Amino acid sequence: MNEATRNKLLKSYKTQVASATSTVFATLAVTPLENVKTRMQTHNFQNVAQCVRYLWRTEGPRGYVAGALPPLASVTAVRVMNFSTYAFAKNRVSNFIQRMTGESPLEIYDQEGSSPTVSTVITFTAAGLFAGLVSSPVACPFELAKNVVQTSVLMSHRSQASSNAPNDPSLRNMPRLSTTEAFRQIYKRYGFRGLYTGFHLHALRDTVGTGLYFGVYETVKQIAEREMGKGTGAPAIAGAICSTMPWFCTYPLDTRKTRAQSVLLGKSKEVGEAASAMAKSSIYKGLSIILIRTAINNMILLSIYEYMNKRIDNLDDSISNL
Numbered sequence: 001m002n003e004a005t006r007n008k009l010l011k012s013y014k015t016q017v018a019s020a021t022s023t024v025f026a027t028l029a030v031t032p033l034e035n036v037k038t039r040m041q042t043h044n045f046q047n048v049a050q051c052v053r054y055l056w057r058t059e060g061p062r063g064y065v066a067g068a069l070p071p072l073a074s075v076t077a078v079r080v081m082n083f084s085t086y087a088f089a090k091n092r093v094s095n096f097i098q099r100m101t102g103e104s105p106l107e108i109y110d111q112e113g114s115s116p117t118v119s120t121v122i123t124f125t126a127a128g129l130f131a132g133l134v135s136s137p138v139a140c141p142f143e144l145a146k147n148v149v150q151t152s153v154l155m156s157h158r159s160q161a162s163s164n165a166p167n168d169p170s171l172r173n174m175p176r177l178s179t180t181e182a183f184r185q186i187y188k189r190y191g192f193r194g195l196y197t198g199f200h201l202h203a204l205r206d207t208v209g210t211g212l213y214f215g216v217y218e219t220v221k222q223i224a225e226r227e228m229g230k231g232t233g234a235p236a237i238a239g240a241i242c243s244t245m246p247w248f249c250t251y252p253l254d255t256r257k258t259r260a261q262s263v264l265l266g267k268s269k270e271v272g273e274a275a276s277a278m279a280k281s282s283i284y285k286g287l288s289i290i291l292i293r294t295a296i297n298n299m300i301l302l303s304i305y306e307y308m309n310k311r312i313d314n315l316d317d318s319i320s321n322l
Helices: 003-012 014-042 048-059 069-101 105-110 118-160 179-190 192-196 199-228 234-262 268-280 287-313
Strands: none
Touching: 003 014, 003 287, 014 048, 014 069, 014 287, 069 105, 069 118, 069 199, 105 118, 118 179, 118 192, 118 199, 118 234, 179 192, 199 234, 234 287
């Protein structure tokens, strides 16, 4: 493949390439915080520091990166679908509004020094809502497996620390599940529908959250670029704000979803103990760690995403220069 052909291909799939690359870097950077967040949601730790110390004492460094690679593949696929659907939807919504009002929200947005309008906010938010809804059926099974894997690790350590463990081999040898084993056991016990446990909560969280995410991101980025100029860190600022604000609305949904998914493979006694611990913990427990995680994640993600878009746009795909 010559350079011109490669560059044309990159431009044709600009959104997919930029979103995949940025997702890999951002996800690896915050995997430890994601693992701490999930454990905070599903077990009755008093604070983040206690959870972090428990992870280090019982699992060592592995606990902070447990289950990182399978989610990396799924998160990348979902993020590519999310950004691709969003890019498609915002053009459709903008065209619809232009037919209704005579003005294109995207043309207004692209003007140098422009300010947000009702039509631009509606365009980006509506496109985000659609993108979140479309990607949720793909994301749900993988997030379910991740939650089950991380919870199985904690159940394993609790069982081994039990006073009955010396006399009960099943407690001493309770295994930690791999992602593949989690999928297999969920399917064996509950069938295909089991992979979509908590899907209604997942879909609602992703639809609302993604709508707010893109609506806030594009609006804040537009304001930041108007005040600070382009290339001055506007994507990072907008990424931190757009990723944290929606969580105040969607975190209760995320916690309920995580709790519903995390007890799928426990025995009746274990499920009862887990449910008891969950009832004692606040539905907002772990919010502080997720705000830190998501802010860092999206500052990295959107900065790299915008950078990749600009680099691909500037590629020379003319044959005359070969």
